Amino acid sequence: MNLKELGIGKSGRVITVGGEKVLRRRLLDMGITPGTIVTLKKVAPMGDPVELLIRGYVLSLRMEDAQKITIEEVQT
DSSP states (O other): OBGGGOOTTOEEEEEEEOSOHHHHHHHHHTTOOTTOEEEEEEEOTTSOSEEEEETTEEEEEOHHHHTTEEEEEEOO
16 A cells, blocks of 8 residues: 555555655655654644655645655554
């Protein structure tokens, strides 16, 4: 499943980070690396962007970018 499919309040472990070179590097630099746990906190009223809790900070990410991150759902 990808990060876009994760439900609000649910958590997942990052498996792979896709995207083209520049986008992938940007996502990795923001701390979205394989093995990291992310929690979907909010979705904007129009559905884009999403707010994630990752490594103790809140990150807003476009749905288009979230779709490129493969995760497995975990219980928290």
